[in-house]
Amino acid sequence: MCAIVGIYGNENAARLASLALFSMQHRGQEATGISSSCEGKIFTKKDRGLVSEVFTDEALNYLKGNMAIGHNRYSTAGGDSILDAQPVFAKYKLGEISIVHNGNLINKKEVRNDLIDKGAIFQTGMDTENLIHLIAKNTKDRLRDRIKEALDRTIGAYCFIIQSRNKQFVIRDRYGIRPLSLGKIKSGGYIVASETCAFELVDAEFIRDVKPGEMLIFSEGHEEPESIQLFEPDFRPCAFEYVYFARPDSFVDGKTVYETRENMGKTLAKNDSTSSTKYDMVVPVPDSGVPAALGYAAQSGIPFKYGIIRNHYVGRTFIEPTQEMRSMKVKMKLSPMRSLIEGKSLLVIDDSIVRGTTSKRIVRMLKDAGAKEVHFRVASPEIKFPCYYGIDTPNKEELISNNMSKDEVCKYIEADSLEYLSIEDLKNSIGNDRNYALESFNGDYFVKK
Incomplete structure (x- = not known):
């Protein structure tokens, strides 16, 4: 990266x-x-x-x-x-x-x-x-x-x-x-x-x-x-560049990162199996979840609100080299808007779930701040396999979706519901006009020794 x-x-x-x-x-x-x-x-x-x-x-x-x-x-x-x-x-x-x-x-x-x-x-x-x-x-x-x-x-x-x-x-x-x-x-x-x-x-x-x-x-x-x-x-461009890595204002191989992430959110809203549930607001996990959350809100008509505020003097947590540093930075980085979310049913959107520990802390933080329900939506498929092409994803044993079903992950992070984007929907959101490197999602290690 x-x-x-x-x-x-x-x-x-x-x-x-x-x-x-x-x-x-x-x-x-x-x-x-x-x-x-x-x-x-x-x-x-x-x-x-x-x-x-x-x-x-x-x-x-x-x-x-x-x-x-x-x-x-x-x-x-x-x-x-x-x-x-x-x-x-x-x-x-x-x-x-x-x-x-x-x-x-x-x-x-x-x-x-x-x-x-x-x-x-x-x-x-x-x-x-x-x-x-x-x-x-x-x-x-x-x-x-x-x-x-x-x-x-x-x-x-x-x-x-x-x-x-x-x-x-x-x-x-x-x-x-x-x-x-x-x-x-x-x-x-x-x-x-x-x-x-x-x-x-x-x-x-x-x-x-x-x-x-x-x-x-x-x-x-x-x-x-x-x-x-x-x-x-x-x-075989890396699909994870569009999900998380690249800055939203970049063009990656002819495609705007912002629009692809917005498309991911719109697709999540179209396919949401719990769409009958009444959500009070769509809340992004800042900053990488913001475009997808805007897309979800635009597609669903549910209000978009900054229910979580980010401290911009703290760097990205995923790229920290140790779990201890990642955990500490989550606490330093994200704060709930208590007056906005108290007593409300939240639809929270993040770009991905890797180990699950960050998602668990976010859900718990929101509920401790008074949220009535926290429904978690992920603008990418389940990450089941490590990447060997320049992303520091952990080994299989640390990837929560490799070890747990969707329902088990939902229970672990203490969310009221959980949905992911499918691999096919991810490709369609980016633009299904080429082969993508999707090894984190499907285990296709196409580069051979």
């Missing part, structure tokens, strides 16, 4: 990269980093913390040059050491290189063990470092050829931006699982970013999405990036 960005051909590259990362802070809160290139040398600054904390004026003044790459970390591989923050930097035969990565390489252990057997020394626990070693050990004269052969040994979901001393290489895997978009900066140069919401802040115009299996090469003397189709595409 990490955020990555590349800026090429702008004298304020590092500052623009920091603005883009700020707009994509929702994709990772553990650490952030930027590498810039100037006069054949790469400068790197990275640290644990938020973008606004790490990238002070002093840090940005250090990051010189007209090209930069950046990363916000949400860990699915590696630990919490600063060494496991990105970009990953190294020196090798062809010079200096820096890499940022969003995704997860499912054959990382096999590749790493093989590299270690051949003498490689690893500094981090990240799968991203595999690519550095594969590139460095290759004997081809051109970096693009080394990258291609390294990717031939790389299996999984990935978006890479690789920066040398004077070029940038942008790669999206053949499935297009994680999003990546290309834009033109009005003050000069190009931007590539995980989400289009980053374009607005740096005053850039959307050009297109990076194609599945494509490599873009930015280099001096070329007004436009060179495009090479490395792999035959088999497009």
Whole structure:
């Protein structure tokens, strides 16, 4: 789920990269980093913390040059050491290189063990470092050829931006699982970013999405990036980007995230098996449940009310690395509007249920605040399987819908009723014009080792 960005051909590259990362802070809160290139040398600054904390004026003044790459970390591989923050930097035969990565390489252990057997020394626990070693050990004269052969040994979901001393290489895997978009900066140069919401802040115009299996090469003397189709595409964008990850104002592979979430809510209302029940209001779990709740309210005619208030100084709970931190942040983050909900029957809408502990706390919080009934609606299907393509969902044993029926989950979270969106309705809500990565819902692990 990490955020990555590349800026090429702008004298304020590092500052623009920091603005883009700020707009994509929702994709990772553990650490952030930027590498810039100037006069054949790469400068790197990275640290644990938020973008606004790490990238002070002093840090940005250090990051010189007209090209930069950046990363916000949400860990699915590696630990919490600063060494496991990105970009990953190294020196090798062809010079200096820096890499940022969003995704997860499912054959990382096999590749790493093989590299270690051949003498490689690893500094981090990240799968991203595999690519550095594969590139460095290759004997081809051109970096693009080394990258291609390294990717031939790389299996999984990935978006890479690789920066040398004077070029940038942008790669999206053949499935297009994680999003990546290309834009033109009005003050000069190009931007590539995980989400289009980053374009607005740096005053850039959307050009297109990076194609599945494509490599873009930015280099001096070329007004436009060179495009090479490395792999035959088999497009499978991640459905969970539309459910939760992406910001509502982003376009992901041609579809507006806000509208798809609103469609999910409308479909929930159309299919609600308890529609005869009298609800006093539709209440979203902020912020990711808001568009779906608005869609439900519009379809059903039931008033939309902010019965839960969010503290925006607390980050996203799902992407916290431990259950203890997630539980603490739920209490800090959400507060009931007692005067609004007391004695009322609530229709509460959230984007998903993963472990069930957060949903249970929300229901209990609302009932403790005087709600007469709490009916829970989920704008996605039941999550029954872990994801190995860049989402830190837990193992099967921790996924509540893998271990309990819908009625058992309803009883566990102490709701008066519970309904989910079906897989088919999710696809229709997004736009059933392509295959989606739905492994969290149906266990279809289409990327094979």
